[in-house]
Amino acid sequence: MKHLKYIIIILFGLSATVQAANVDSAYVDRHSLWRSTLGDALQNPAMMTSAYAQPFTELALQCNYRKQSEAFSVEQGTGYWMPELSAQSYLRLTPSSVVWGKAAYGNGRHYNKVFNNTADFDLLYPDVVADSIGGDTHHERYLFSGGYAAEKGLWLLGGELRFRAEQEYRTTDPRMRSVVSDLYLKAGVARGLGKYRVAVSAEGNIYRQTADVDFYGEANSMGELQMTGLGTSYVRFSGSNRDIFYEGRGGAVAFDVQPACDNGWFAHIGHSLHQYERLSDEYNSIPLTTLYRQQSGATIGWKRKSEHRDLALMLHASYDKRASDEHVVGSASGQDYPILIDLTMYKQHQWDAYAAALYGHADWHVLARAGFLSHQQSYAYEERRMEYARLYGELTAQWLKAVGKDLTLEIHATGGYAGNVSSRLLMPFANMTTSMIGYMNHTYRYQKASYTHAEGGIRADYRPASWSIAVFGQLATRWQICSEHENEGNLHLSLGIIF
């Protein structure tokens, strides 16, 4: 906290010394908090025709570092170190058509992951492979995306492709290796209707991951658990069955209304459905579980932008459901295992609702947000439950400032608190192993906790009039303090050029 105080003092001290000048409108366009009022509308490729007023290309080298004094979620470890090289571009081909693209390569490490030997935990939990040893993992990621959008009279059309290839592996026992490929294809259409633009988009997704765990040390060999949620596992196919793969597919649809010129009502409704099947390589590709994930969200708001004053009000609600079906496998006939029935043993429901207000004056923007989050997980038999609910509030201030003619600064600071209002744990502890009791108690300890966070960051873009490119540097730090007397520190550093 002391460090954070110094950083904030330095940032604001710096702000007092700078000279007044107007910030380049293209810079405001890319970095202003006001952009958050566009929300998810820019997820529709058709709306990208007017995403930025000026074309740009940015090359950056960035590093993200996180360290937790104790893992808030043991499956995701105590932190990571992830340097990444990225290039992104937004170019206008003709006055009515644009292309954009991004390529990135990251190579880093995750620290102390336990009870998770699978990549993409956020996507696949609870259906992961796990053991109680875990350890650090190496992480390598490639990202490519590109899109095209064109305007034809009142109509806007767009398409986008995104591809992610990722591998995560460990070089000591247990030697997990996961290789991921994740492809998204999206198409969108929008139409001008008076002062507004109405847009719809549809997205398809194909996902695949192979995941295996090996032990090289003869004495180290142990069984892997095919986890099924809240500390349960598919015991019949756990143990030596360490090679699995995931087949995923899904789709999403979205509907947006945005005012054409930043004044008026805006709305977003989105719905997505994905499913991830876990299959066993060693048992003739029998499906063990299928995870169904359903996400719905809606935002409605109003905004008004004038020369000196910006105002936006937003209401947002979202629902995220996970339901994991366990496939009850019958007796093998030859190499074929029949599926007798499917039982939805694990369920997770998460509701999140917040209200937000954004106010901007001259170079300043302030965003206030307050909301409620409820998270419930259950396992059907033997009954297990883990629930928590939080009330949260957050305040962000941003200052964009031109210093002389060559230097532009973006400075922001955020503070927030998420307080637990209710929690509940129900576990058949008498029938659980010691390591599972420890695992579940640890998970619950951090789920029912309250969190305070503070963030501060500065980005400086330097571009003398004689240069055709600008160089930039960005430094941001985020601290989170848990009511369980543990904390998390984050550091972001990036350097790059933009033209």
Add this chain to the structure above:
Amino acid sequence: MKKILTILMLTMAIGLTACHQDNDEYMTLATICLDGGDTLTIEKVQAMAHLTNLNSRHVTSSADFIGSKVQIELLRGAYQAHVEGILSYTDLQGKRFVRSFRAVSDYIELVGSGTSEAKLNIIFLD
């Protein structure tokens, strides 16, 4: 262009209504029936039946036999069954016997929605 918008709107409507149907019928009332063959009629059983779920290794036990049958409410699935105890039976001549027995199966399917039934052959231990 209007056709594209209509198709996308229809896709969206289908997407909004296409949700996964949860399979929430977890339990079945399983009847385990001891079978001694055609030559004897089982009258009473005093034994403990253990059913082990093959997926979770969770064990459910009961000794509430009525005649040659025991009913247990358990999670639908594939099970190993083990019954051991004493039973009384009459043979074809109507003569009554009391003997120790065991009935074991490595794999039985108790997956019926509502009720399920499985038959176990007994062997006498004496």
